[in-house]
Amino acid sequence: MNAPMSPPKKLRVATTSLAGCFGCHMSFLDIDERILKLLELIEFDRSPLTDIKHCGPCDLGIIEGGLCNAENVHVLREFRRNCKIILALGACAINGGLPAQRNHLDLRDVLEEVYQTEHLLGRGGIPNDPELPLPLNKVHPIHEVVKVDYFLPGCPPSADAIWKLLTDLLAGRTPTLGHGLLHYD
Amino acid sequence: MSDTDMIDAVLDRHHHDGTRLMQILRETQEQLGWLSPATLTHIAKAIAWPRAQVEGTADFYSFFHTRPLGRYRVLWSDNITDRMLGNTDLLEAMCKKLWLEPGRVSEDGLVSVDVTSCTGMCDQGPAVLVNCRAITRMTPARVGEMVGLIRSETPLAEWPAEWFAVDDNIRRKDILLAHDLVPGQALAAALERGAEKMLAEIKAARLRGRGGAGFATGLKWEACRSAAGHGAGAAHYVVCNADEGEPGTFKDRVLLTSYAGLVFEGMSIAGLVVGAKKGLLYLRGEYRYLLEPLESALAVRRDAKLLGKNILGTDFEFDIEIHLGAGAYICGEESALIESLEGKPGRPRIRPPFPVTHGYLDQPTTVNNVETLAASCLIAAHGSDWYAQHGTEKSTGSKILSVSGDCERPGIYEYPYGVAVRQVLEDCGASDCQAVQISGPSGMCAAEAEFDRKIAFEDIPTAGAFMVFDETRDMFEVARNFAHFFAHESCGFCTPCRVGTTLVRNLMDKIARNHGSPYDIDELFKLHRLMQGASHCGLGNTACNPIFDTLNKFRPAYEHRLMSLDYEPAFDLDAALSQARQMTGRDDAAAHLKNGAEA
Amino acid sequence: MNNTFQLDGEEIPFTPGQTIMQAATAHGSYIPHLCWHPDFSVHGSCKLCTVKVNGRFGSSCTMEAQPGMEVENRTAELDDKRRTLLQMLFVEGNHFCPSCEKSGDCKLQATAYELKMMSPHFDMFYPDRPVDASHPDILLDFNRCIMCGLCVAASREADGKNIFAMGGRGLLGRRVHVSSESGKLADTDFAATDRAASICPVGVILSKRRGFVVPIGRRTYDLAPISAQVTEKAP
Structure with missing residues (x-):
């Protein structure tokens, strides 16, 4: 006689893209039909896939992109407060990536060049609407602001690498990536 | 004379010899103020070195300037002892009066003000170097006067002479500082004995290096003596390491000021033992002011037949040349020092081979500390039995300590080896002592519980800083x-x-800004473990010692600064929005980020 | 005793005078390294090849092999240290692999893959370093320099030219000098055929108009990990 097994509690996962290009999210979706298997194990909280606006208590938070403005910092902190585990996904979250290539320039020079020297872009000068998040002096990878538990590099990481890392994590294994799965480009 | 003629005169004086590049660059800069790209090209051609290599030497040393730094270059010694004597406020006051930011050159190209590593004036700080000349005992009044003299472009030669006074401050003499030898006495005794017996005497006296590591001097001399010279330039060399860069150490300065003859005589004895005809004294750039007095002392010894050919009527030939460094602590490491003597950046060599077989110009070379060489005179004159009576079984003889910091009588203290830390503290008038940093930052930090430990190779070895x-x-x-x-x-x-x-x-600065967390303490320990094993030389191997020691012995000094969080960013998030705030003129709530615990 | 030593328990033969690195390489055994190259004199700066010999740390590129030595190489302890050294190299420069032509053929990157470096760990320095595009055939991008000195050695020892020299001091000062008053490569007699033009283990010295000619998937370290490509005829 078999007692009805209650389905195992699904792990809650939140994802976001900060100063990134959503490429890592696209690569995530490239796991294709394996997402059905994944959905047997997880359910999504805040994510571009659900359109939930704020993060609730989660088991895993996946962060794409680094920090280039104040809003990025708020979102990252929300994730860190609510997620037991934070995963930095992709080059930008890990070392700032492409957005960080502005770091050898002074932000004031960048704003001036874009909004004042190039008069067509600027129109009314440097935008100062309070709705707009202010850019940080420098772009930072996320581990410089919160503690990060796992990192998956790549620009983007391949779907196979994301799949391997997630299945390892969900199975309670320390994630390992063999040759071909670990890439920085 | 045009700049080119001037440089050519310097080059001629040094026979267009690239191994003398340090001296060529220094003398050129003393005349021209800095080393321009054209100057470096000219020198490179003249000595037939690749230009990049000349530039590599020029921009390695702190006191060589490959960009103009003003006609007056003021460098504040920034050892902790200078800090304790208030150098930070004085520097700030000077910059304020000169309308200058530290590290920047004034717009009229007149002056720059910056900090430099310890200049060896810890017992009479706060100290500065102006155009590489040492000035002691800075006060607010002197800062004011100095600013006036700079503004009026008064030549250094016309500045008040008492500013340049450097005192010996000898507080306690023992066998070395109280010696009664007359010039030539020790050398005559050594010549009388002959090289082999002199070497045996040094070994029997169990003399060990005074630079800190304590290597047996006899073994070093023996290894150098028995190594064969190589090729056409086959020769043996004696090098006196007077690159006294360890912060808090200034005993070599005093030896070279008032006991130079003894040091030169020790070099000569070493020359006799290892079979060298030439000795080189590598003097740290901070002691530039000692160059002329030392040159005169050498001349006196040459006149007295204590240097040159047929010394004291024998066929022993030996002479000494002084090379000046240019502000690089690493050159205290013997193989880096040799690189510098050869005109190169002071980069420690891969060892083996060691300098005793492949040293200066790839020839057998013994590199010894100033104090070690001076001590060898006592052994030559009085014999090993007499010498070994002093000190302890494993540490014979005496040790000169450079005492500075919180005490009534900073200065030079010579003790027989085996003296307790507590005794030194009593003698120098240190009450309420919390800790003593012994042998400088790369040495050890002794807390109260360790004050009964002894200064000796078998307990607390030291190069002399206290x-x-x-x-x-x-x-x-x-x-x-x-x-x-x-x-x-x-x-x-x-x-x-x-x-x-x-x-x-950066981690220490982060903790100082109250951004630290226990995570950062773990990081410091991790870096200590890595650097201690994996670094190329002693600098990297010991660089974390002061952190490790203070973390173990004075943990609360760190902990009260930590935030009670697991992790904190190193930078101020709100300040990271400052440029955008300035450019947009915004100051609303969303234009700010809360830091740390408030977030 | 035989002229052999133990490397992680494996017997490695050597000829007297060989370093641990030379003997291991001749035998096809991988000891991580960046600044060592079989054709040039030893530099010994990267410290990636740090091994433990009879309980003491040392650089295998400088330490002579001795009969009966027991050398630890790929232990967790040593690989941890090496990973930290790699992280140091990644944060001190600007290493943005996605936009680097050397990606896939880069020894720094391949070594970091081998040692499973998942992040730079430390705070990034983002230094401001120069790029020199003056030479008609060669690009210099010092953002990626790891101070290995191989270009200096190759130019001196193979090309007889001394185009480069290491200079400066410390983290901020350390740099490669180009031997011309302008500091520009175009003002030297450097040629694209020089050995130094192809020696850089990272993406500092690059031939112009050759970027991305090998498709992703077929580049050197796409094919096999660096540890599986040990050869004395290194590129």
Whole structure:
């Protein structure tokens, strides 16, 4: 006689893209039909896939992109407060990536060049609407602001690498990536 | 004389010899103020070296300037002892009066003000170097006067002479400082004995190196003596290491000021033993003011037949040349020192081979500390039995300590080896002592519980620095000062030291800004473990010692600064929005980020 | 005793005078390294090849092999240290692999893959370093320099030219000098055919108009990990 097994509690996962290009999210979706298997194990909280606006208590938070403005910092902190585990996904979250290539320039020079020297872009000068998040002096990878538990590099990481890392994590294994799965480009 | 003629005169004086590049660059700069790209090209051609290599030497040393730094270049010694005497406020006051930011040159090209590593004036600080000339005992009044003299472009030669006075401050003499030898006495005794017996005497006296490591001098001389010279330039060399760069150490300065004859005589004895005809004294750039007096002392000895050919009527030939360094702590490491003597950046060599077989110009070379060489005279004159009566079984003879910091009588103290730390503290008038940094930042930090330990190779070995900190001092700030020192002085050759010293400095600064967390303490320990094993030389291997010691012995000094969180960013998030705020004129709530615990 | 030593328990033969690194390489055994190259004199700066010999740390590129030595190489302890050294190299420069032509053929990157470096760990320095595009055939991008000195050695020892020299001091000062008053490569007699033009283990010295000619998937370290490509005829 078999007692009805209650389905195992699904792990809650939140994802976001900060100063990134959503490429890592696209690569995530490239796991294709394996997402059905994944959905047997997880359910999504805040994510571009659900359109939930704020993060609730989660088991895993996946962060794409680094920090280039104040809003990025708020979102990252929300994730860190609510997620037991934070995963930095992709080059930008890990070392700032492409957005960080502005770091050898002074932000004031960048704003001036874009909004004042190039008069067509600027129109009314440097935008100062309070709705707009202010850019940080420098772009930072996320581990410089919160503690990060796992990192998956790549620009983007391949779907196979994301799949391997997630299945390892969900199975309670320390994630390992063999040759071909670990890439920085 | 045109600039080119002037440089050519310097080059002629040095026979267009690239191994003399350090002296060529220094003398050129003393005349022209800085080393322009054209100057470097000219010198490179004249000595037939690749230009990049000349530039590589020029921009390795702190006191060579490959960009103009003003007609008056003021460098404040920034050892912790200068800090304790208030150098920070004085520097700030000077910059304010000159309308100048530290490290920048005034717009009229007149003056720059910056900091430099310890200049060896710890017992009479705060100290500065102006155009590489040492000035002691800075006060607010002197700052004011100095600013006036700079503004009026008064030549240094017309500045008040008493500013340049450097005192010996000898407080306690023992067998070395109280010696009664007359010039030539020790050398005559050595010549009488002959090289082999003199070597045996040094070994029997169990003389050990005074630079800190304590290697047996007899073994070093023997290894050098028995090594064969190589090729056409086959020769043996004696090098006196007077690159006294360890912060808090100034005993060699005093030996070279008032006991130079003894040092030269010790070099000559070493020359006799190892079979060298030439000795080189590598004098740290901070002691530039000693060059002329030392040259005169050499001339006197030549006249007295104590140097040159047929010394004291024998067929022994030996002479000494002085090379000046240019502000690089790493050159205290013997193989880096040799690189510098050869005109190159002071990068420690891969060892083996050791200098005793492949040293200066690839020839057998013994590199010895100033004090070691001076001590060898006592052994030559009085014999090993007499010498070994002093000190302890494993540490014979005496040790000169450079005492500075929180005490009534800073200065030079010579003791027989085996003296207790507590005794030194009593003698120098240190009350309420919290800690002593012995042998400088790379040495050890002794806390109260260790004050009965002894100064000796078998207990606390030391190169001589003895910096005293009373109960009011913050030992975290002491360690942070040393972390900055090592980051500044790392030669940059090997990865662990080049990057590690800067990571350590940044972590210490982060903790100082109250951004630290227990995570950062773990990081410091991790870097210590890595750098200690993996670094290329002693600098990287010991760079974390002051952090490790203070973390173990004065943990609360760190902990009260930590945020009660697991992790904190190193930078101020709100300040990271400052440029955008300025450019947009915004100051609303969303234009700010809360830091740390408030977030 | 035989002229052999133990490397992680494996017997490695050597000829007297060989370093641990030379003997291991001749035998096809991988010891991580960046600044060592079989054709040039030893530099010994990267410290990636740090091994433990009879309980003491040392650089295997400088330490002579001795009969009966027991050398630890790929232990967790040593690989941890090496990973930290790699992280130091990644944060001190600007290493943005996605936009680097050397990606896939880069020894720094391949070594970091081998040692499973998942992040730079430390705070990034983002230094401001120069790029020199003056030479008609060669690009110099010092953002990626790891101070290995191989270009200096190759130019001196193979090309007889001394185009480069290491200079400066410390983290901020350390740099490669180009031997011309302008500091520009175009003002030297450097040629694209020089050995130094192809020696850089990272993406500092690059031939112009050759970027991305090998498709992703077929580049050197796409094919096999660096530890599986040990050869004395290194590129």
